[in-house]
Amino acid sequence: xxxxxxxxxxxxxxxxxxxxxxxxxxxxxxxxxxxxxxxxxxxxxxxxxxxxxxxxxxxxxxxxxxxxxxxxxxxxxxxxxxxxxxxxxxxxxxxxxxxxxxxxxxxxxxxxxxxxxxxxxxxxxxxxxxxxxxxxxxxxxxxxxxxxxxxxxxxxxxxxxxxxxxxxxxxxxxxxxxxxxxxxxxxxxxxxxxxxxxxxxxxxxxxxxxxxxxxxxxxxxxxxxxxxxxxxxxxxxxxxxxxxxxxxxxxxxxxxxxxxxxxxxxxxxxxxxxxxxxxxxxxxxxxxxxxxxxxxxxxxxxxxxxxxxxxxxxxxxxxxxxxxxxxxxxxxxxxxxxxxxxxxxxxxxxxxxxxxxxxxxxxxxxxxxxxxxxxxxxxxxxxxxxxxxxxxxxxxxxxxxxxxxxxxxxxxxxxxxxxxxxxxxxxxxxxxxxxxxxxxxxxxxxxxxxxxxxxxxxxxxxxxxxxxxxxxxxxxxxxxxxxxx
Amino acid sequence: xxxxxxxxxxxxxxxxxxxxxxxxxxxxxxxxxxxxxxxxxxxxxxxxxxxxxxxxxxxxxxxxxxxxxxxxxxxxxxxxxxxxxxxxxxxxxxxxxxxxxxxxxxxxxxxxxxxxxxxxxxxxxxxxxxxxxxxxxxxxxxxxxxxxxxxxxxxxxxxxxxxxxxxxxxxxxxxxxxxxxxxxxxxxxxxxxxxxxxxxxxxxxxxxxxxxxxxxxxxxxxxxxxxxxxxxxxxxxxxxxxxxxxxxxxxxxxxxxxxxxxxxxxxxxxxxxxxxxxxxxxxxxxxxxxxxxxxxxxxxxxxxxxxxxxxxxxxxxxxxxxxxxxxxxxxxxxxxxxxxxxxxxxxxxxxxxxxxxxxxxxxxxxxxxxxxxxxxxxxxxxxxxxxxxxxxxxxxxxxxxxxxxxxxxxxxxxxxxxxxxxxxxxxxxxxxxxxxxxxxxxxxxxxxxxxxxxxxxxxxxxxxxxxxxxxxxxxxxxxxxxxxx
Numbered sequence: 017x018x019x020x021x022x023x024x025x026x027x028x029x030x031x032x033x034x035x036x037x038x039x040x041x042x043x044x045x046x047x048x049x050x051x052x053x054x055x056x057x058x059x060x061x062x063x064x065x066x067x068x069x070x071x072x073x074x075x076x077x078x079x080x081x082x083x084x085x086x087x088x089x090x091x092x093x094x095x096x097x098x099x100x101x102x103x104x105x106x107x108x109x110x111x112x113x114x115x116x117x118x119x120x121x122x123x124x125x126x127x128x129x130x131x132x133x134x135x136x137x138x139x140x141x142x143x144x145x146x147x148x149x150x151x152x153x154x155x156x157x158x159x160x161x162x163x164x165x166x167x168x169x170x171x172x173x174x175x176x177x178x179x180x181x182x183x184x185x186x187x188x189x190x191x192x193x194x195x196x197x198x199x200x201x202x203x204x205x206x207x208x209x210x211x212x213x214x215x216x217x218x219x220x221x222x223x224x225x226x227x228x229x230x231x232x233x234x235x236x237x238x239x240x241x242x243x244x245x246x247x248x249x250x251x252x253x254x255x256x257x258x259x260x261x262x263x264x265x266x267x268x269x270x271x272x273x274x275x276x277x278x279x280x281x282x283x284x285x286x287x288x289x290x291x292x293x294x295x296x297x298x299x300x301x302x303x304x305x306x307x308x309x310x311x312x313x314x315x316x317x318x319x320x321x322x323x324x325x326x327x328x329x330x331x332x333x334x335x336x337x338x339x340x341x342x343x344x345x346x347x348x349x350x351x352x353x354x355x356x357x358x359x360x361x362x363x364x365x366x367x368x369x370x371x372x373x374x375x376x377x378x379x380x381x382x383x384x385x386x387x388x389x390x391x392x393x394x395x396x397x398x399x400x401x402x403x404x405x406x407x408x409x410x411x412x413x414x415x416x417x418x419x420x421x422x423x424x425x426x427x428x429x430x431x432x433x434x435x436x437x438x439x440x441x442x443x444x445x446x447x448x449x450x451x452x453x454x455x456x457x458x459x460x461x462x463x464x465x466x467x468x469x470x471x472x473x474x475x476x477x478x479x480x481x482x483x484x485x486x487x488x489x490x491x492x493x494x495x496x497x498x499x500x501x
Numbered sequence: 502x503x504x505x506x507x508x509x510x511x512x513x514x515x516x517x518x519x520x521x522x523x524x525x526x527x528x529x530x531x532x533x534x535x536x537x538x539x540x541x542x543x544x545x546x547x548x549x550x551x552x553x554x555x556x557x558x559x560x561x562x563x564x565x566x567x568x569x570x571x572x573x574x575x576x577x578x579x580x581x582x583x584x585x586x587x588x589x590x591x592x593x594x595x596x597x598x599x600x601x602x603x604x605x606x607x608x609x610x611x612x613x614x615x616x617x618x619x620x621x622x623x624x625x626x627x628x629x630x631x632x633x634x635x636x637x638x639x640x641x642x643x644x645x646x647x648x649x650x651x652x653x654x655x656x657x658x659x660x661x662x663x664x665x666x667x668x669x670x671x672x673x674x675x676x677x678x679x680x681x682x683x684x685x686x687x688x689x690x691x692x693x694x695x696x697x698x699x700x701x702x703x704x705x706x707x708x709x710x711x712x713x714x715x716x717x718x719x720x721x722x723x724x725x726x727x728x729x730x731x732x733x734x735x736x737x738x739x740x741x742x743x744x745x746x747x748x749x750x751x752x753x754x755x756x757x758x759x760x761x762x763x764x765x766x767x768x769x770x771x772x773x774x775x776x777x778x779x780x781x782x783x784x785x786x787x788x789x790x791x792x793x794x795x796x797x798x799x800x801x802x803x804x805x806x807x808x809x810x811x812x813x814x815x816x817x818x819x820x821x822x823x824x825x826x827x828x829x830x831x832x833x834x835x836x837x838x839x840x841x842x843x844x845x846x847x848x849x850x851x852x853x854x855x856x857x858x859x860x861x862x863x864x865x866x867x868x869x870x871x872x873x874x875x876x877x878x879x880x881x882x883x884x885x886x887x888x889x890x891x892x893x894x895x896x897x898x899x900x901x902x903x904x905x906x907x908x909x910x911x912x913x914x915x916x917x918x919x920x921x922x923x924x925x926x927x928x929x930x931x932x933x934x935x936x937x938x939x940x941x942x943x944x945x946x947x948x949x950x951x952x953x954x955x956x957x958x959x960x961x962x963x964x965x966x967x968x969x970x971x972x973x974x975x976x977x978x979x980x981x982x983x984x985x986x
Binding site for chain 1: 707
């Protein structure tokens with residue numbers, strides 16, 4: 017297995033991949049019992065530094081406490097202890113509020129980016145490429161600036177409208193982001209040197225694919241968070257649970273290999289993990305649905321300058337009575353059951369997380385095999401890099417985001433309201449007036465009704481004008497802000 | 502120069518790039534006079550097939566007509582004739598209406614994608630990769646489905662709301678797109694074979710970067726088109742004009758080399774091209790601003806099932822009087838000048854197109870050098886591939902898009918209206934009511950006013966309820982459509 021831990025020396029020569037150490041793969045072909053979402057098992061191999069530059073960063077006290085154990089068991093312990101530590105850390109962070117969560121997501125994202133980019137540098141031996149380390153990080157900053165700016169403008173509308181510099185940044189956000197990115201792009205073009213052309217393009221592509229995978233998707237994690245903490249916690253917990261459950265089921269019952277890419281994964285772990293995860297998700301959904309703290313969208317109250325944690329829970333978090341299908345009625349002798357609709361949604365989330373989610377892990381696993389590395393990095397002792405733990409999380413986050421957009425949220429009334437407020441007063445009048453008149457004229461054949469409709473429309477317009485007059489201080493900045501250049 | 506036309510035989514080995522034929526670059530180092538946006542000049546070399554599979558596809562009659570000329574002049578003629586043919590074709594297409602334009606943009610996009618992907622296959626000798634040709638095209642279809650669907654839903658809202666199957670597709674558009682993409686992603690993971698791991702990941706990255714560059718940006722071209730044909734024609738014409746002008750200025754006055762990457766480009770061409778393009782853009786903007794056909798946003802009239810070409814021109818297309826700065830007043834002896842504000846915007850567009858736009862060309866030029874190819878393909882005789890002509894167009898389209906979003910368009914009233922119409926009636930009431938009351942409570946300190954405000958709000962809600970009752974046939978489908986799952 018030691019070959020696995022060496023970097024592929026040959027660099028990017030694809031032809032050479034055909035004939036390098038089949039031995040290592042043969043060794044891997046014996047069946048293991050690892051969790052679904054875990055590229056390579058470390059269960060029976062002690063953690064080995066990625067390169068001579070890295071060192072085994074298992075905490076000293078942990079090494080000392082486990083001194084007497086054989087290496088195999090020592091690694092089990094290290095991995096177990098750190099799993100529990102991470103899960104506890106996760107709960108702690110949840111109670112620290114949305115800002116802490118956003119910072120954590122951002123930190124994880126930056127670390128993942130760094131891990132993947134570092135692999136790129138190693139693969140291409142490209143330490144001496146002009147400017148490139150700087151440019152990669154510069155692109156990361158640009159893309160993050162763009163995404164976080166969009167989120168800020170979306171969810172902190174009230175705050176943004178109050179502060180003059182934020183208004184400017186928000187108004188020209190896309191232009192500023194584009195200009196920043198463009199500066200990096202031009203720098204890249206200017207940094208091209210004949211000696212390294214192809215290498216530089218490879219690293220450009222490597223950086224951009226990483227940005228696509230890591231930054232775009234971690235931005236979705238934050239958007240999910242704003243929909244309510246439950247949309248952040250449940251998907252993450254589902255993936256963690258599926259990891260652990262698939263590992264345990266595979267450990268105790270694993271016989272049949274699942275996929276060549278990750279030879280230690282078994283059908284037993286896959287299927288057992290699925291059922292365990294669905295049950296876990298269903299119960300977790302029940303527990304969290306009861307608490308406003310988890311259920312309410314993260315809102316920002318611009319008057320108290322704090323996050324709101326109270327709301328009228330959406331209907332998917334209100335207990336409802338469901339009639340059971342006839343077959344289940346006979347077995348359970350119940351006719352109806354009380355559930356939060358969110359619990360039903362949680363079944364879909366769990367199913368995705370345990371059936372399709374692992375493909376994120378397989379992808380990462382294939383990537384690691386392609387570049388002859390064992391882990392993305394050596395950040396968490398016994399687990400590998402941060403990216404090794406987050407490979408399925410990102411796919412899950414994207415699914416959750418699409419799921420919310422498609423099945424949970426219609427057009428958001430408060431966002432439409434915000435957009436209405438952002439229009440120029442004259443446009444506002446136009447919109448509402450048009451709305452009433454359009455409705456009227458298209459659907460009424462009765463002349464009398466039409467007259468009433470028009471009267472109402474004009475009456476409303478008139479009232480609105482009066483309103484705007486009364487609150488001149490609100491109208492003027494809007495006008496000023498959105499006057500065309 | 503013949504080395505340039507051979508594919509880099511060594512495949513993806515980046516180490517080998519360092520020591521391959523410096524000769525070819527030395528040959529290139531003599532100064533040429535090509536246009537800014539043109540990776541490699543073909544002025545003094547006859548077009549040579551890209552590989553033995555390709556053939557010189559110059560039309561037979563053109564070859565015959567130019568038989569007597571020396572190869573150098575023959576190529577000038579071929580290139581010139583086809584330039585004029587393309588520009589005439591462009592004008593013809595403009596008169597064919599928006600659907601034809603969209604189809605053209607789509608065709609160009611698919612051709613560009615095919616050209617870049619084909620280079621990838623050649624670079625990696627990856628013809629025998631399992632499934633990959635299919636998967637690349639499948640990803641192209643998914644991404645296009647996503648982008649075109651978004652545009653359709655945005656601009657054809659009325660049509661979409663009328664047709665039942667379109668409603669379904671529009672409602673679940675993101676989910677469907679994501680599911681389609683995910684199927685491709687899983688297919689990719691399942692298609693991974695030990696023999697080709699690294700190659701397969703390279704091609705995956707190659708496909709995705711191409712999608713990012715070509716599909717995303719060509720989608721922006723279409724969005725610009727919907728803002729008004731002028732936003733489509735002016736940027737494209739600016740890039741074409743800059744290409745030609747930089748070429749001519751370089752040809753007649755070129756002395757000083759501009760950038761190592763494209764040794765035939767000169768500072769004289771760059772600067773001359775800039776001024777010529779600004780003047781051209783200014784005049785073109787003046788001509789097109791007068792005509793509603795170019796100025797009006799492309800709208801879809803769902804009653805006549807046709808595109809609307811009439812509108813109240815936006816204020817940037819209405820002649821305005823500008824006072825000249827004092828220095829200019831003395832020189833010109835005019836005090837004021839009448840301009841369309843769009844003409845001033847055209848100066849910014851031209852400046853971008855001729856100062857930053859060429860970096861798109863440099864990028865493409867560097868890319869071609871990195872992979873030791875002369876042109877992206879051999880589609881247009883004397884010009885190379887379609888991608889050789891569109892390298893700057895895509896960057897320009899993105900700039901135009903960001904420019905419109907940042908400086909031209911505030912929030913679009915008709916889109917807000919559309920979103921309002923898409924809300925459930927109950928939400929609609931909520932929004933408007935909230936709007937009135939929020940405005941009221943936040944800004945009024947007068948108790949009397951508050952009472953009036955609430956009264957108005959309730960009165961309005963009441964009227965709206967009556968409206969919905971009267972037009973039951975409109976209310977019910979909305980309710981049905983947006984009931985949560």
